[in-house]
Amino acid sequence: MSAVSTPVRRPRRPRPEQPGSPLLLGHGRLPRVLAGTALTVFAAAWLLPLLWAVATSVQSEQDVMKSGLSPFKGAFTLSAYRQILDRGNVPTWAFNSVLTAALVTALTVAVSTLAAYGFSRGTFRGRRTLLALTVAAIMVPPQLLIVPLFEQMTMFHLVDTYAAVILPQVVAPMMVFILKRFFDGIPRELEDAARIDGASELRVFWSIVLPLSRPIVSAVAIFVFIGAWNNFMWPFIVTNDPDLMTLPVGLATVKDAYGIQYAQSMASALLAALPLIVMFLLFQRRIVNSVATTGLGGT
């Protein structure tokens, strides 16, 4: 994705932090100290479970079971990680997760941007009705569809295939709606100039509208990816073959089989969490800004 290169090109702002509102706290010293303390307490409470898991994952199973409030009760060892990687399933599941999440994201972004452009600029008959249907579909909880979707997959003989995991996740009415609203806001004069020059609709979409929509498209891609990576219920229902499971589903079966092995459980949990944490560190500002651009934030 081109998103990687964008932060480099953008000149660094002179202000190291987003400033917030200094007014909010006034100029007194006491409110600053109080706010700083509250921030730290929250952050500690939110990071503690993660740190506890990290500490647990780098000890032997015996040491973990010793009592005592210290998270670190024994010698440092990576044996839990080694055992997990040796068992071989985790790399397979990680591959499945990356493959399915990437394909879901690519397909969803392609299908949704095209549809949003069609809904925004199209004049075809039935446009309003179809758009209204799409918006109404946002209300349908995905869980409602699990039973009939499973029947459908059985009928198509797709149970235990990548296609079954991927295809139903591509329907994202919310994303179509968000993109359409953004496209609506792009002034049409730019496109009309291109049309007069003889550009086809596809060309206008590809060369004018899409480049202007970079922030919203990458925001949608990020949210679709997070959603697909973390999706549990649907892959859980539609895969039984351990070789086709995604990380969240596979780890749930490990927990059932090795419930007592806490060091290994924590190690596998952290391995599964790592890719998204790294992604967040890379795209942090973009993720935060994207919430604003999707129009979910704001007043």
Added chain:
Amino acid sequence: MTTTAPAGTTAPAHQPPSDTTAAPRRRLSLTGGGGLFVLPFLVFFGLFLVWPVVQGIWMSLTDASLSLRDTEFVGFANYTEAFGDPDVWSSLGNTVFFTVISCVPLVLVALAMALLVHSGLAGQWVWRLAYFAPYLLPVTVVTLIWTWLYQPDIGLGNQLLTSLGMEPVGWLSDESVAMWSVAALTVWWTVGFNFLLYLAALQSLPVTYDEAAALDGAGAWRRLWSVTLPQLRHTTVLVAMLQVLASLKVFDQIYILTKGGPNGSTRPILEYVYDVGFTGYRLGYASAVSYVFFAIVIVISVVQLRFFRQEG
């Protein structure tokens, strides 16, 4: 394509009647006027959303089961059975209870976090990472970590309690505690998203009102209460509505953490649907129960909309 194309294919803003003047023939035409752009989406939409919704309604009127074949039409029998089924009511009750005890902190904690981060103290990215990171974790990872924290003998929770001289708690085994444990996990896991929504809203607020109030001598609390919070009202409405809908659909973390136990005390309605459909093989009945649930969700969202509209 040619110079005449723009008039016909674009700019409905300039000529809105174009759609309605051709009204007599209300046939769907996807090949002209940009309809092809929408086509791929419509294929997915029809196959994987409209079809299952319709098929689900049909199934709910039959005795369909996973064991297949000779499905019979049973009319509304599944629905009448659902209304008389105590498990439907108890799991609905659990769902509502979870929604209440999770939504309040999920809104208030997110607001507090966003206000604190927005107040401009140093180290913004650290706070943002700390509060948002759990949201990035897959549900299995979150439940693995918390199963460990809730472990009865050597888990962090009970170690903390005993070190303070208190009695250990059966976090996941005590019927009166288990749902609170699930809610605590859920707040920790998902509050980051609401936090981001609030933070984005705060960053887009105009500072002028705040400055004016400060010039008029309003103190920090006064300005928070009378200027900032009222400006955040729309965001709060949005966050609260999204959160209620999300909490009503709780399933994943409960299924992995407690399988609905102990003694059904944490089983939400969607897990009941799953149990009936995939463990009990009664797909028809499971569909009926899920449509009853969907009807309730719609009623709740309409009520919410009305309520908030009056407020705003």
